[in-house]
Amino acid sequence: MDQEVCNSKKPLIGLSLDSLREVAAEAGLPRFAAGQMARWLYEKRVEEIDEMTDISRQGRARLAERYTVGRTAPKHAAASVDGTVKYLFEGAGGRDVEAVYIPDRDRATLCVSSQAGCRMNCSFCMTGRQGFHGNLTTAQIINQVLSIPDSSKLTNIVFMGMGEPTDNMGAVLEAIEVLTSPWGLAWSPKRITVSSVGNTPRLRELLDKTKVHIAISAHSPYSEERGGLMPVEKAYPLRGVLELLREYDFAHQRRLSMEYIIWRGINDDPRHADALARLLKGLDCRVNLIRFHAIPGVSLRPADEGVMTAFRDRLNAAGITATIRASRGEDIMAACGQLAGQ
Numbered sequence: 001m002d003q004e005v006c007n008s009k010k011p012l013i014g015l016s017l018d019s020l021r022e023v024a025a026e027a028g029l030p031r032f033a034a035g036q037m038a039r040w041l042y043e044k045r046v047e048e049i050d051e052m053t054d055i056s057r058q059g060r061a062r063l064a065e066r067y068t069v070g071r072t073a074p075k076h077a078a079a080s081v082d083g084t085v086k087y088l089f090e091g092a093g094g095r096d097v098e099a100v101y102i103p104d105r106d107r108a109t110l111c112v113s114s115q116a117g118c119r120m121n122c123s124f125c126m127t128g129r130q131g132f133h134g135n136l137t138t139a140q141i142i143n144q145v146l147s148i149p150d151s152s153k154l155t156n157i158v159f160m161g162m163g164e165p166t167d168n169m170g171a172v173l174e175a176i177e178v179l180t181s182p183w184g185l186a187w188s189p190k191r192i193t194v195s196s197v198g199n200t201p202r203l204r205e206l207l208d209k210t211k212v213h214i215a216i217s218a219h220s221p222y223s224e225e226r227g228g229l230m231p232v233e234k235a236y237p238l239r240g241v242l243e244l245l246r247e248y249d250f251a252h253q254r255r256l257s258m259e260y261i262i263w264r265g266i267n268d269d270p271r272h273a274d275a276l277a278r279l280l281k282g283l284d285c286r287v288n289l290i291r292f293h294a295i296p297g298v299s300l301r302p303a304d305e306g307v308m309t310a311f312r313d314r315l316n317a318a319g320i321t322a323t324i325r326a327s328r329g330e331d332i333m334a335a336c337g338q339l340a341g342q
């Protein structure tokens, strides 16, 4: 098919059942065709409208005049020695984005991107250093989940790839709806984690509209230090984010984690551990301590192993559950903070 004509068609993946009903009406199909389309898209995972064989031939032809399924294969894949695979997908503003597949015993997690680049400008992050190039559509987010080769093995999804998910809230909420609805992929929200720097109003919206797990990028208990690493601290201080989180229940249906990258001489001494423990006191959460992965042009250095262990033990002794997260995919630049869409 002529590439230009094809590109002007709208993708069906990413659409909700209600939106598919509008598509059905527009194509002169019966209302129940929306449920049929949802089943073909999300359960049977077809790649062509013509494969939707319980929709009449004429109906499929009318659909295909304006729509495509919208599935696109990754442009490139890079495999790590540890089994992690980084996939490159077409993004926005001429920039590609990455999704990272992380198999781990009986779990297989996909770390998805929500934006090409990022506006948040965190000093330690490759994505942030690229600047912002555009939001991904719901179809592009869902395509990452459906179009990796090991899609059927996935057990978990984390919105921790490129971009700040709450900065592309509409598409992220729609993607979560597709992932969790009975007419969609029918996943439990307990299999999904959204990571955020903590834009307070957007975070409240995410908490109110979904039941997914939440991960907050903390990185320092001190406002001034955190502000030096994460400019968002000035607009939405971590203290205010934690106040908001205290209004919600993280003891039962959903989990809360604090992400804490440890840098040598920056945020790795006992004073930081004690201040972090005081800040989190009474909040049902765990702390994930993350090794820093060096990125070009950034002078920050990872904390020593022994220092990380002591930091973890100090938090645990103060009653805050803390673990050191295993690094994955560092050799293919797929680890935390290393994604650059290249």
Ligand code: SF4
Binding pocket: 118, 119, 120, 121, 122, 125, 126, 127, 128, 129, 161, 162, 163, 164, 197
């Ligand atoms: S760490 Fe997250 S929020 Fe910060 S710049 Fe990178 S992608 Fe954006």
